[in-house]
Amino acid sequence: MLSMNSQGARVQVLLVEDDAMLGDALRTSLVASGMAVDWVGDVPEARLALIDHGYGAVLLDLGLPGGSGLAVLKYLRARYDATPVLIITARDRLSERVQGLDAGADDYIVKPFQLDELQARLRAVVRRSRNSVVSALRCRDVVLDPARRVVTKAGVEVTLSASEYRTLLALMERAGQTVSREQLEAAVYGGNGTIESNTVAVYIHQLRRKLGDDLVATVHGLGYRIAAANGS
Ligand code: CA
Numbered sequence: 371m372l373s374m375n376s377q378g379a380r381v382q383v384l385l386v387e388d389d390a391m392l393g394d395a396l397r398t399s400l401v402a403s404g405m406a407v408d409w410v411g412d413v414p415e416a417r418l419a420l421i422d423h424g425y426g427a428v429l430l431d432l433g434l435p436g437g438s439g440l441a442v443l444k445y446l447r448a449r450y451d452a453t454p455v456l457i458i459t460a461r462d463r464l465s466e467r468v469q470g471l472d473a474g475a476d477d478y479i480v481k482p483f484q485l486d487e488l489q490a491r492l493r494a495v496v497r498r499s500r501n502s503v504v505s506a507l508r509c510r511d512v513v514l515d516p517a518r519r520v521v522t523k524a525g526v527e528v529t530l531s532a533s534e535y536r537t538l539l540a541l542m543e544r545a546g547q548t549v550s551r552e553q554l555e556a557a558v559y560g561g562n563g564t565i566e567s568n569t570v571a572v573y574i575h576q577l578r579r580k581l582g583d584d585l586v587a588t589v590h591g592l593g594y595r596i597a598a599a600n601g602s
Pocket of ligand 1: 387388389431432433434
């Protein structure tokens with residue numbers, strides 16, 4: 371079954387599309403073909419969904435309210451996330467298509483398109499991506515696997531809330547560097563909503579409790595730091 375991955379689970383697709391009619395038609399079509407679909411309509415929502423879930427593919431409209439879908443793609447690739455991305459572009463936007471491919475899109479499809487062609491393209495990028503490997507992030511005995519959204523300590527899986535996971539990921543991606551409270555807030559909230567001033571401190575406290583007191587160092591007045599894998 372092409373809609374199944376190698377483990378036999380349904381392929382999870384993140385659909386990023388602000389047009390209600392098109393989004394609804396796409397979701398219906400993909401679900402009917404056996405895929406599971408999460409549908410979001412803007413860049414911040416897409417970023418948070420990508421942090422919290424391991425998707426088999428992203429179907430990405432470039433014309434989004436308040437920003438281009440290219441921002442989502444660049445965000446993904448900047449984190450070395452190799453999730454396959456199929457971009458949806460308008461017929462007259464050739465430069466966008468080129469930018470999308472340059473930014474790491476796997477393929478594109480031009481509006482208007484037939485739903486069965488879209489499904490075929492999507493299955494193709496999923497198939498091709500099965501050979502790629504996303505490497506895990508490590509700090510001492512703590513391992514974060516971004517592809518599976520799993521954190522282990524000394525080989526034992528540790529359950530983190532979504533906000534704790536996002537905080538840890540932001541720190542481990544910048545291991546050896548000091549990460550400011552503002553950077554961590556942006557990682558947790560995707561630039562959305564108002565934030566209580568001590569929120570990040572609470573997540574850090576929880577991470578220390580679950581993963582070890584000395585995992586995250588406080589850099590007074592500047593932020594927080596996790597040691598690089600080589601111990602720096
Ligand atoms: Ca659009």
